[in-house]
Amino acid sequence: MLRIRWLWLLLFLVPACAPKAPPAVSVEQAATEALEAPALERKAHLANLGVLHWHQDGRRGDGVKIAVLDSGFRDYRKFLGKGLPKSVKTRSFRADRNLEARDSQHGILCAEVLHALAPDAEILLVNWEPDSPQAFLDAVRWATEQGAKVLSCSLIMPSWSDGEGGGEVHRGLAPLLKDALFFASAGNTAQRHWCGLYAPDDSGWHRWRDEEANNTLTPWGKERVAVEFYGPTHSVFELSIHERASGEVIGRSILQVDATKQVGRAVVRFEPDPGATYQVNVRCVDAPVTKMEAFHLVVLGGSLEHTTSRGSIPFPGDGADVQAVGAVDAEGRRIYYSSCGPNSRLPKPDFVATVPFPSLCRERPFTGTSAAAPQAAGLAALHWSNRPTWTPYQVTRALREAALDLGPRGHDHEMGYGLIGLPR
Incomplete structure (x- = not known):
């Protein structure tokens, strides 16, 4: 009789002591977590840049216009209010005047980065006729005439320059940027x-x-x-x-x-x-x-087969009036494809930024030096919104002073002046 009582006691206790199986995750919950992950990753990325603190203080890019110069704006209206501002100003300098001619969303992704960093800034989208330097200059002129203080371009046109910041197109670009800052991707051409x-x-x-x-x-x-x-x-x-x-x-x-x-x-x-x-x-x-x-x-x-990374920053990033932005990984190491200086006596690149950048417009993140340039441009917009009377030189100096020196002390030809960020 005693043995039977012990058996009943064990049967009663064992289920209570056994480890509980984890609760099953529903399809709906898994889908929700998948949607939330990019938003959480973006929040962490913005925190690393120092942007969240500025946003909490109300410094969100108000009063600044940013122009995105690109060729990939297909279906941009689908993203208005969903990754992009609710409204954007657009212009095409293609012969057909079609902003969405190319089947690409590259420019939309660049604009998304800018909107994430400076959500209260006004965004302008502009493209130009392929292989037409004059149309490119017309696009830049239009952007600055609209009041854009910051321009971001993540396209490269290597043979529009001598590779050392010289040539006819650079000569035409310089006077258009006297009151603005132009940020360009350093290029993904180090091994090409x-x-x-x-x-x-x-x-x-x-x-x-x-x-x-x-x-x-x-x-x-x-x-x-x-x-x-x-x-x-x-x-x-x-x-x-x-x-x-x-x-x-x-x-x-x-x-x-x-x-x-x-x-x-x-x-x-x-x-x-x-x-x-x-x-x-x-x-x-x-x-x-x-x-x-x-x-x-x-x-x-x-x-x-035969390559040199030295001097691989193409137009427009090789110019004296352009800020070239390279790419590093989360550990602060230059990504193998990120182009390097020196292209001339100019200190190139100017900065580096961490990629990839978490996107809410597509499933995979936005990467390459294409994702680096708009991050630097977005920080410049925040500085200008915070200090509207500053000159382009003062904004550039603020970016340099806040940059984290990653390579050899001072400027170097892989990391520039360092990893971009806002003063904490």
Whole structure:
């Protein structure tokens, strides 16, 4: 009888002592958590920038206009009031006047970053005719005439410059920015760029390394590939692309010199065949080069075998009147693709920002130096809203003073003046 009582007691106690299984998570709860995660990640990101403290104090970008110069605004109306302000001002300098012509939301993501940092600032969206420097300058002029104090551009146009901050387009840009600040992505071209002195072999073909006159180009996929040659050259160069297996010439371009007579440019664009690789070749086709000439070469839409990260910041970020912003990871390390200086005697890049940036407009976060530039631009807008009488120089100085020095002491060619942030 005693044994039976003990058994009943054990049966009564064991369920109470056994560990409880975790409650089942419903589909609705899982979906809610998935939606909340990006918002929480963004809140943490903004806190790291020092932005949340400013927002709590009521400093949210009021009274400042920010222009986003980009080509990707497809379906931007869907995001008004949902990642973007409830209203934005727009203008297109394309020939067809279509702001949404390109099937991309790249510019929307840039605007989302700006709105997250400076939610009370007014946002302007503007695009321009592809490969038209004059249309680009018209877009910048329109933005500044609308009162934009901050401009953010995360597109690169490598051959619009000599790679050292010079050339006709930079000359046209500088006077438009006397009362504004222009922030540009430093570019994701550190491993797609070559820069150095022309070193011909006996046949005049440039040697990329040792005796190698071929630079293998591997397309990333089906997207169109562009190979751009540019530099402060006075000689006539030929850029040619060959299919590696057959040797077939895919494209050829002779250097064109801009109105300054100082900047040369040659571009080849082509549609790659599936699985094919190509060779990039450069040679001087006029009289023998009488002095040491340097040039840059960048591939858009593919990778190069022989590269140099040094001096890889493209237009517009290489200019003296532009703030170039590179990308670092959460540990403060330069991301391998983030372009580096020096492009000239100018201290480039200017700053770095942490990526990726959590997006509420799509499932995956926004990354690359494209996500870095609008973060710096957003901080500039907050400074200007807080100090409306400040000059562009004073805003830039405030950004430099608050930046966290990550590399060698002072400015360096990977981290610039440091990681952006607001004074705490």
